[in-house]
Amino acid sequence: MTLDASRKGRRRQFNKERRNVRWEGIETDVSTILNKEAHLNAVLITGGAGYIGSHTAKAFARSRFTPVVLDDLSKGHSCAVKWGPFVKADIGDYVFVREVVRRFHIDAVVHFAADAYVGESMREPRRYFQNNVSNTLALLGALLDAGIRYFVFSSSCATYGIPETFPIPENQPQFPVNPYGESKRFVERALWWYGEAYGLKSATLRYFNAAGADPEGELGEDHDPETHLVPLVIQAALGIKPWVEIYGTDYPTPDGTAIRDYIHVSDLAEAHVLALRHLMDGGESTSLNLGTGRGHSIREVIAAVSQRSGRHVPAREAGRRPGDPPVLVADATLAKHVLGWRPQFSDLATIVDTALRWRVARSPEMNLISSESMMDLGVQAP
Ligand SMILES: NC(=O)c1ccc[n+]([C@@H]2O[C@H](COP(=O)([O-])OP(=O)(O)OC[C@H]3O[C@@H](n4cnc5c(N)ncnc54)[C@H](O)[C@@H]3O)[C@@H](O)[C@H]2O)c1
Numbered sequence: 001m002t003l004d005a006s007r008k009g010r011r012r013q014f015n016k017e018r019r020n021v022r023w024e025g026i027e028t029d030v031s032t033i034l035n036k037e038a039h040l041n042a043v044l045i046t047g048g049a050g051y052i053g054s055h056t057a058k059a060f061a062r063s064r065f066t067p068v069v070l071d072d073l074s075k076g077h078s079c080a081v082k083w084g085p086f087v088k089a090d091i092g093d094y095v096f097v098r099e100v101v102r103r104f105h106i107d108a109v110v111h112f113a114a115d116a117y118v119g120e121s122m123r124e125p126r127r128y129f130q131n132n133v134s135n136t137l138a139l140l141g142a143l144l145d146a147g148i149r150y151f152v153f154s155s156s157c158a159t160y161g162i163p164e165t166f167p168i169p170e171n172q173p174q175f176p177v178n179p180y181g182e183s184k185r186f187v188e189r190a191l192w193w194y195g196e197a198y199g200l201k202s203a204t205l206r207y208f209n210a211a212g213a214d215p216e217g218e219l220g221e222d223h224d225p226e227t228h229l230v231p232l233v234i235q236a237a238l239g240i241k242p243w244v245e246i247y248g249t250d251y252p253t254p255d256g257t258a259i260r261d262y263i264h265v266s267d268l269a270e271a272h273v274l275a276l277r278h279l280m281d282g283g284e285s286t287s288l289n290l291g292t293g294r295g296h297s298i299r300e301v302i303a304a305v306s307q308r309s310g311r312h313v314p315a316r317e318a319g320r321r322p323g324d325p326p327v328l329v330a331d332a333t334l335a336k337h338v339l340g341w342r343p344q345f346s347d348l349a350t351i352v353d354t355a356l357r358w359r360v361a362r363s364p365e366m367n368l369i370s371s372e373s374m375m376d377l378g379v380q381a382p
Contacts, residue, residue: 047112049076220358291330
């Protein structure tokens, strides 16, 4: 055998092994999973092993789509993928993404996969521009070359920076104040130009603060490290963390703490189904805020967790974090108008109850919460 031939042989073997490993677990019965006989549309959900992506996969399955999850598990959990095939891969792998689209007859893509910590983005902007911009552009290239025409994108209220008015409408100028927001803003602009040049139809969804857990208790929020307020307050209530930090108590708000618009993750999930239907039914590309239009201060969230859990929440006051605006509340009328979206679970009590129920049900700390509160939450005692 010549050197070249043996090299080729090794490469073929390498590719075969690589493919076998990466497709492991999904080779089984692609055709039955896809259930083409039932004429289900297949939607690729990048980042579908993560918090919002996994809830969205459930919402798509319920709406008679086949959700195919692609996630590299850098932050997600394979156990959160329950409603369709799972492919472990990086969105930046052009060749592999094209193959996934072909193999699973993907009709549309919902793109969650990203790094999403504001503070980390200030320290490591390279990581954010690499993953959220560069990898997303590679993904978009593969999708366009594979003939995908519909794309729903997870954007963020972080693209607005320090807003000029409240509540924030979609046409508010976007001047992000951190690399995370900048990376999302860049992809928003790319989508606009890709629509002009290639006819890609896109829905950009700018979430405010996602919170809560699946009301049926099948999914929840499990980040490491956790940076979101509701799970952090719950951890302090359950004694998993000694206290929760309150960043800034001198804001120009009624109780001095920052105000955010908390939107239940299942309501967010439903908005993605509606957004994709909007595009597939011939609707125009659009950018929409997903929030409730109501804000809650940090102290209000702490009080709600304390009340719903029946436990004192230890809290420690700390200084403001740079780049944290005092108030971020959505003007959410456009999403209601364009999509007919009506949040069902986004009142603070339901957000806290669902998050608490999920956390308590999977924690050995269950005995830390009063049995009356557990019964109220519908959690079975161990
Ligand atoms: N959680 C919020 O409040 C919030 C608010 C605004 C916007 N968003 C956006 O929503 C999306 C989902 O957020 P989340 O809270 O569910 O985050 P998450 O970290 O739980 O989920 C992101 C998922 O993407 C995966 N991923 C990351 N990089 C990848 C890559 N290169 N290839 C394949 N998979 C990759 C991770 O493993 C993870 O499962 C993100 O784009 C985020 O920026 C979230």
